Amino acid sequence: MAAPQRRYWASVSPRPVALPVEREKAARRAGGPAARRKAAGRRRRFAVVVVIPVLLMLGSVYLHTVSAGLTDKAASLDERLAQVQAEGERLEVRVAELSRAGRIRSLAIEKLGMKDPGGANLEVYDVDREDGARYGGEKEGGKSR
Numbered sequence: 023m024a025a026p027q028r029r030y031w032a033s034v035s036p037r038p039v040a041l042p043v044e045r046e047k048a049a050r051r052a053g054g055p056a057a058r059r060k061a062a063g064r065r066r067r068f069a070v071v072v073v074i075p076v077l078l079m080l081g082s083v084y085l086h087t088v089s090a091g092l093t094d095k096a097a098s099l100d101e102r103l104a105q106v107q108a109e110g111e112r113l114e115v116r117v118a119e120l121s122r123a124g125r126i127r128s129l130a131i132e133k134l135g136m137k138d139p140g141g142a143n144l145e146v147y148d149v150d151r152e153d154g155a156r157y158g159g160e161k162e163g164g165k166s167r
Contacts, residue, residue: 130136
């Protein structure tokens with residue numbers, strides 16, 4: 023059997039030993055209801071005077087930082103919008119140039135070997151119109167739409 027180990031710290035008291043009368047006086051000084059109310063009032067005043075203004079200032083700084091970033095982003099988006107609009111206008115002009123009837127006719131003649139229709143070359147294969155009547159006349163009978 024092993025002998026029990028003695029520990030040095032177990033034999034030393036962690037706090038000074040006080041007489042019961044001194045303990046009672048200290049408890050009355052620190053822990054009465056009036057003292058607790060007074061301490062709570064001090065904490066409230068500290069919060070109102072120090073903590074709340076600090077939090078408001080930090081919030082204000084954060085909001086200004088966010089708004090500055092959004093302002094920069096809005097300015098860059100406006101610039102990009104102007105560039106895209108200018109590009110769109112340029113492309114519309116290019117489409118108008120490329121879709122001119124004279125240009126398309128000349129390309130069809132040169133590259134595809136097409137000819138302008140003349141009186142002898144022009145043939146109509148289907149004389150039905152959109153409404154199903156020949157030569158644009160009224161269709162007789164049938165259901166109305």
